Amino acid sequence: xxxxxxxxxxxxxxxxxxxxxxxxxxxxxxxxxxxxxxxxxxxxxxxxxxxxxxxxxxxxxxxxxxxxxxxxxxxxxxxxxxxxxxxxxxxxxxxxxxxxxxxxxxxxxxxxxxxxxxxxxxxxxxxxxxxxxxxxxxxxxxxxxxxxxxxxxxxxxxxxxxxxxxxxxxxxxxxxxxxxxxxxxxxxxxxxxxxxxxxxxxxxxxxxxxxxxxxxxxxxxxxxxxxxxxxxxxxxxxxxxxxxxxxxxxxxxxxxxxxxxxxxxxxxxxxxxxxxxxxxxxxxxxxxxxxxxxxxxxxxxxxxxxxxxxxxxxxxxxxxxxxxxxxxxxxxxxxxxxxxxxxxxxxxxxxxxxxxxxxxxxxxxxxxxxxxxxxxxxx
Numbered sequence: 001x002x003x004x005x006x007x008x009x010x011x012x013x014x015x016x017x018x019x020x021x022x023x024x025x026x027x028x029x030x031x032x033x034x035x036x037x038x039x040x041x042x043x044x045x046x047x048x049x050x051x052x053x054x055x056x057x058x059x060x061x062x063x064x065x066x067x068x069x070x071x072x073x074x075x076x077x078x079x080x081x082x083x084x085x086x087x088x089x090x091x092x093x094x095x096x097x098x099x100x101x102x103x104x105x106x107x108x109x110x111x112x113x114x115x116x117x118x119x120x121x122x123x124x125x126x127x128x129x130x131x132x133x134x135x136x137x138x139x140x141x142x143x144x145x146x147x148x149x150x151x152x153x154x155x156x157x158x159x160x161x162x163x164x165x166x167x168x169x170x171x172x173x174x175x176x177x178x179x180x181x182x183x184x185x186x187x188x189x190x191x192x193x194x195x196x197x198x199x200x201x202x203x204x205x206x207x208x209x210x211x212x213x214x215x216x217x218x219x220x221x222x223x224x225x226x227x228x229x230x231x232x233x234x235x236x237x238x239x240x241x242x243x244x245x246x247x248x249x250x251x252x253x254x255x256x257x258x259x260x261x262x263x264x265x266x267x268x269x270x271x272x273x274x275x276x277x278x279x280x281x282x283x284x285x286x287x288x289x290x291x292x293x294x295x296x297x298x299x300x301x302x303x304x305x306x307x308x309x310x311x312x313x314x315x316x317x318x319x320x321x322x323x324x325x326x327x328x329x330x331x332x333x334x335x336x337x338x339x340x341x342x343x344x345x346x347x348x349x350x351x352x353x354x355x356x357x358x359x360x361x362x363x364x365x366x367x368x369x370x371x372x373x374x375x376x377x378x379x
Contacts, residue, residue, distance in 0.1 A: 021324040024077030028090035031065025035217040037090040039301030047308035052316040070094035078105045092164040110307035119357040131358045132306040136171040142261035156203040159214030161188035168214035200226035216241030221251040244298030263299040263347035270377035284346040306345035
């Protein structure tokens with residue numbers, strides 16, 4: 001009897017040693033941001049099934065493009081599923097709404113949203129958040145350089161009336177002015193607006209050389225469509241929030257000529273062979289399209305893919321200190337992510353530090369334009 005008890009204990013220890021690693025994923029696979037969220041949800045099937053000898057269980061929830069639903073989802077993942085890490089969500093408002101709960105649970109979040117406000121300025125809450133999308137200032141730097149090189153002097157700004165648009169204005173405006181660009185109009189709209197005619201008319205009245213749109217997904221097409229219909233002939237720039245082929249499908253001829261600084265994955269075939277991101281990006285595209293069809297990839301899914309690559313590097317380090325399912329493991333995983341170096345993803349190369357939980361540099365962005373109905377690299 002004693003022997004059986006001892007065997008049972010040994011089996012229990014063995015089972016604990018190989019306990020599943022649980023990763024919660026929140027993506028807007030329905031709602032107004034589904035064009036961004038669906039590639040993120042789809043990419044989960046391409047994430048590693050095993051890391052460091054431990055099976056990985058992914059629990060995927062849809063927040064329906066609603067920050068309130070994102071909070072409900074993150075609470076469920078943290079309290080019911082007791083996940084070891086989180087990936088997502090799709091939108092900046094949702095991510096900001098989750099921040100307190102992630103920090104309180106002391107669970108690492110690899111967020112896939114665009115705004116740098118999730119990791120800057122670093123504090124006790126944000127130290128649990130890591131970001132797989134380029135920070136706004138990295139993208140803005142490339143956009144502004146292109147504007148000045150193209151002779152742009154005045155800029156009209158239009159963006160979401162939420163943390164995504166507001167953070168972009170906070171970052172872009174001072175950088176643009178420092179570069180000698182004058183912002184002559186600043187407009188806002190909501191993600192659910194059906195028309196931006198009023199905002200377009202105000203932009204047109206200001207006669208800017210270029211218009212910069214700070215929006216994501218399908219709603220980002222609205223300002224360009226409104227301006228095109230009214231004969232605007234200046235340059236049109238977007239943030240990396242439209243880094244998807246769906247933006248072109250939705251906008252059609254109205255978005256031809258759009259300029260954007262974004263992740264290199266979208267123009268992977270145009271990259272030089274020496275670019276370290278090229279092979280990883282092409283590998284992701286091949287795997288995604290084999291499962292979901294040609295021309296279906298987007299950089300938003302690649303951000304989720306890169307989150308999986310970061311976990312692949314950090315989890316084995318954390319396993320040396322604790323087992324999955326414990327507070328000690330989650331803390332060790334956070335520490336391991338923070339010291340991750342030279343991880344080449346589909347969107348860039350990551351070098352994390354205590355001060356920088358994005359870790360991307362110039363290798364994570366290229367200028368591109370919509371030409372002939374596809375994103376192409378700007379020479």
